[in-house]
Amino acid sequence: MIYLDNSATTEPYEEVVESYVKVAKSYFGNPSSLHGIGGRAEQLLTQSRAQVAKLLHTKPQEIIFTSGGSEGNNLAIKGAALQYQGRGKHIITSAIEHPSVSEACKQLEQLGFEVTYLPVDKNGLISVDGLIDEIRNDTILVSIIHVNNEIGTIQPIEEIGRVLKRYPKILFHVDHVQGLGKVPTNFEEAHIDMCTISGHKFNGLKGTGILYSRQGVQLSPLIAGGGQELGVRSGTENVAGIVSMTKALRMTLEDETFKIRHISELKRAIIDGLLQIESVSIHTPHQYSAPHIINFSISGLKPEVFVHLLEEEGIIVSTTSACSSKKNLPSKTLQAIGIPIKQANSSIRISLSASNKVEEVPILLKAIQQAITKLESVMR
Numbered sequence: 001m002i003y004l005d006n007s008a009t010t011e012p013y014e015e016v017v018e019s020y021v022k023v024a025k026s027y028f029g030n031p032s033s034l035h036g037i038g039g040r041a042e043q044l045l046t047q048s049r050a051q052v053a054k055l056l057h058t059k060p061q062e063i064i065f066t067s068g069g070s071e072g073n074n075l076a077i078k079g080a081a082l083q084y085q086g087r088g089k090h091i092i093t094s095a096i097e098h099p100s101v102s103e104a105c106k107q108l109e110q111l112g113f114e115v116t117y118l119p120v121d122k123n124g125l126i127s128v129d130g131l132i133d134e135i136r137n138d139t140i141l142v143s144i145i146h147v148n149n150e151i152g153t154i155q156p157i158e159e160i161g162r163v164l165k166r167y168p169k170i171l172f173h174v175d176h177v178q179g180l181g182k183v184p185t186n187f188e189e190a191h192i193d194m195c196t197i198s199g200h201k202f203n204g205l206k207g208t209g210i211l212y213s214r215q216g217v218q219l220s221p222l223i224a225g226g227g228q229e230l231g232v233r234s235g236t237e238n239v240a241g242i243v244s245m246t247k248a249l250r251m252t253l254e255d256e257t258f259k260i261r262h263i264s265e266l267k268r269a270i271i272d273g274l275l276q277i278e279s280v281s282i283h284t285p286h287q288y289s290a291p292h293i294i295n296f297s298i299s300g301l302k303p304e305v306f307v308h309l310l311e312e313e314g315i316i317v318s319t320t321s322a323c324s325s326k327k328n329l330p331s332k333t334l335q336a337i338g339i340p341i342k343q344a345n346s347s348i349r350i351s352l353s354a355s356n357k358v359e360e361v362p363i364l365l366k367a368i369q370q371a372i373t374k375l376e377s378v379m380r
Helices: 014-026 036-056 069-083 099-110 128-134 157-164 239-253 256-274 303-312 332-336 360-379
Strands: 063-066 090-094 114-118 139-145 171-175 194-198 209-213 280-282 293-298 347-351
Touching: 014 239, 036 063, 036 209, 036 239, 063 069, 069 099, 069 139, 069 171, 069 194, 069 209, 090 099, 099 114, 099 139, 114 128, 128 157, 139 157, 157 171, 239 256, 256 280, 256 293, 256 360, 303 347, 303 360
Parallel strands: 090 114, 090 139, 139 171, 171 194
Antiparallel strands: 063 209, 194 209, 280 293, 293 347
16 A cells, blocks of 8 residues: 555554553553552653653643644634733634634634634745734734645744744744644744644644643633643543654654655655646645645546545545545635636645655556546546
């Protein structure tokens, strides 16, 4: 099998699964319990928080463990909005955010908040000057995705952070789910106040995640209870998941530069091959894009049929982001960058990981050409 849907989820490292099983069996105590079994679980939790903080160049007290990207985004956006609504009720985000951001913003609009959705250009980039123009006295939060999950556009996070540093009452949240391990970012240097990470996007297990929340930032808890996770996210911690995610994070960041170079070479080779196919239109921008995502359309073909034809050859790709694939709606990201609806409805996404190999590229390109030829012959 050639697996090319890594933006939806990655295959967990074998060591990560082994770590999960070991902790789940041997350290099953509740870390809030006072007895020794609970104490050993708490010790593992503390060690994991410290290791994650070291890997991300943050402080342990700035790490909140969550169930993944969607919860992290909701906690950051709603938690900050509700906590600081006394300062104002204006939020700025982009038109091409992940649904866990855009839908959270829509819910806040129902509570009386105002949200500005910044447009993007043909490459999927927001205008920093346009962002500045939208800042108001009552703006309390800016939330921008780092790497778009559909076309791979990298937003100028560092530049945005420098701008927002001039506005101390505005918090800056970044959805870094697709960026970790692909587009390195130093949270402090980018002046990020909150940053979301999801474990299953970097070879960890589903149901694990991290929200970085800069020391001094206060969040209104979305889950009330026993006050776990620094009082922000109540509920008994998933110690086995957290320990295994920490291992996945360490393994992902090892030799990060080499892995990024490898993925970038694969991406270039695939795009070069796609450019030779007349009916293919590539939507991922040549510049400003992450090394692992390629989005393209095939004129006149149904993407679902195309995906299944590739699957018959043992090749796994997707039609759009996993969160939207079953809704059968045109991609809002592709529409936002000016792609006609007919093309947007026929888009395919290839997403790579460091485990993909150079020798898989010609196999993929041959299968794509054969699938197109087969479907075109049926349509005649």
